[in-house]
Amino acid sequence: MVTNINKQHMIVLDLDGTSLYDWKTMKDETVNTIQELKEKGHIVIIATGRPYRASKQFYEQMGLDTPMINYNGALVHHPFDQNFKQIKQHIPTNAIMDVFESQNKHISNAFCEIGDHVFLYKEDDSINSLLHAEGASLYVGDFKETLWDDPNGFIILAEKGKGQLVENYIEDKYKDIIGHRNWGGDHQDIIEVFTPQTCKGIAIKELAKQYGVQREQVIAFGDASNDLGMLEYAGLGVAMHNASDEVKQVADTITKSPNTEHGVAEFLQDYFNLNN
Structure with a gap:
């Protein structure tokens, strides 16, 4: 105190x-x-x-x-x-790719960053405020084609009511490699992925x-x-x-x-x- x-x-x-x-x-x-x-x-x-x-x-x-x-x-x-x-902390790209591809049916969109480079799965005006894209380079498309290195973190927008399923997958497979939390309240299906550090x-x-x-x-x-x-x-x-x-x-x-x-x-x- x-x-x-x-x-x-x-x-x-x-x-x-x-x-x-x-x-x-x-x-x-x-x-x-x-x-x-x-x-x-x-x-x-x-x-x-x-x-x-x-x-x-x-x-x-x-x-x-x-x-x-x-x-x-x-x-x-x-x-x-x-x-x-x-x-600097970075999430292993291979883990991100696995989570995204394995849980794709539960995910509506996702994005991540490397410096001032923003990687977005698909365009959606409703999430523009989350991207802080002004002053950044924006790449839209399949992460396998756009993402060239390990990002600082990863934001997943799950389908309504499916966020917990995505978190369960991360917890079961990557507990000691990546962490996760949902934003709570009205944003229960927005999941932030990060390193334990x-x-x-x-x-x-x-x-x-x-x-x-x-x-x-x-x-x-x-x-x-x-x-x-x-x-x-x-x-x-x-x-x-x-x-x-x-x-x-x-x-x-x-x-x-x-x-x-x-x-x-x-x-x-x-x-x-x-x-x-």
């Missing part, structure tokens, strides 16, 4: 459902609060499932100069420091070590299952008011307000006595 607010902290922010107001907006209240904490010497890190191209604008908006965690920890890099030793918590632990920040001085904010690892690692794991029950159970505390009502900014202002 974080106790001394006068020490340098590492503040870790998830984006969607946490520090963002909506899919593409970070409000000034949050930006101003983060900038004030930066001026006081605290370290602010973005940890998101998004690719860099879809999180860069918020990194710049907050004026950050720190490493960034993308793809839920499959990529840890520094936008401004070419000497920073990147951390892909975890925001693992990434944060490494960055805290590099910065010389003790675990007790790490504060992490999140709202969904992909945030569980970092909330468990942090000295103070903060679930959003709008977070899933699973996340709230793991967290040390919960914000008073949701992401749409400046929940992160409000919490940090109170915690660090910024209004006094």
